[in-house]
Amino acid sequence: MQTKKAIFTPIEITIIKKKDAMLGFAAGVMIAASFWSLLSPAIDMAENLKMIAWLVAFIGFFGGGVLLFTGDKIFTHFEKKKIPNNQKKSFKRSMMLVLSITLHNIPEGLAVGVAFGSIAYGLDGATLGAACLLAFGIGLQNFPEGTAVSVPLRREGMSRRKAFFIGQLSGIVEPISGVLGALLVLKARFLLPYLLAFAAGAMIYVVVQELIPESQSNKKKDLMALFTLIGFSLMMILDIALR
Template sequence: MEEFGVLALPFLGTSLGAAMVFCLREKMNFRLEKFLLGFASGVMIAASVWSLLIPALEMAEEQGGNAWFPAAAGFLLGVGFLLLLDMVVPHLDRENARPEGMKTGFQKTTMLMLAVTLHNLPEGMAVGVTLAGAMLENTGMTMTGALALALGIAIQNFPEGAIISMPLRSTGVSRIKAFWYGVLSGAVEPVGALVTLLLAEQVVRILPGLLAFAAGAMIYVVVDELIPEAQAGDHTNIGTIGAAVGFVLMMVLDVAT
């Protein structure tokens, strides 16, 4: 039961954030949005380092051979995987008027939801592979560490859920529909986590590579989407402050547990 709670935490964070569409004004404060985008970036960078890359290096070293190779290869494959999805899956980023990916007849709201779903996928993968490491023997990973990662991503997903659902109101979508779009965008997280968890249990030897793969996918999202949005326009220092706060919070959650 504890494992299912860890898997569900990030999705719960997204859903609670999406529910803010019922409480806040139709448009989020510009400065607050900058801070939250930076905050999400900081959390994901810290999680990639302390919860994924460092354990991957340590685990590979214990297995023997070149400790850096599985981490480097997995990281680059994770970046390439998200790059491929970005090129193939039709989606529309909030700051981009032109749809990306394959051409389709999807509505704007569907394209926006697919964009956020792409960003949520690596977070689910990260939780799944970390949880798998905690459940397996002789990996050096703990259930407490997996819980810390899931909690950190859930905290990051709360403002992200609001950033997803609230802009949909400006496109004419009702509050209820905007909420459900936000919820559905986060549904990929427990699914991705469960699939990754099942795969990781079958391939213990490449678990370091899977950890680094999830890290690469998360960093791709940060560099390609979150940081550019946080640094666009005025008040870029607010996004920088948010990134620092998010980074320190996730680092403390991981190191202190």
């Protein structure tokens, strides 16, 4: 018995293309953030703290990737029992995406907390101006990062309000971890490089495993790749300009 091929109207095809472009854009934002917002600062911090920078970066980065790899397997096992077949792939992609961005926001919040806490402890190089600039820069970066969560969720069929809410919710860990960073500044300083690299590994895993392959399933692969470059460029400009 032959199965009928899905036939899409011109409007549906246009919507699919736009949503795939959004997915490519989110992938670009996450790739840029994983280096300029996470890995590069992790290496710089490790060197300033007289740690073995390449080892810190490797342990953190690989650990983050392994965590998401393990989570991928757990989601797959869970899907077989609890989730209808037509929702399995989108559910896993959405959960992994939200988890990776949330993990990314924890060390960023800690970094801001450590910056302000260092002033209270009188640590060398700690100034109010530098701490405020760091907080402003990370806050501004959260706009494209929140978009990187909300846009793919919207692509999966979520309502605008719900996708926006979850995108904002993924950032709620940032002020919480900021307070912890300020309270535990001396201990957090040595933990922070590992956490930054850890978040980078988690984000790269999601991009490679879920976002780019899905955006490239579109016939216009070259156009989808262009949107990935646009997302990467936007995040790169923000990261470098706000250093």
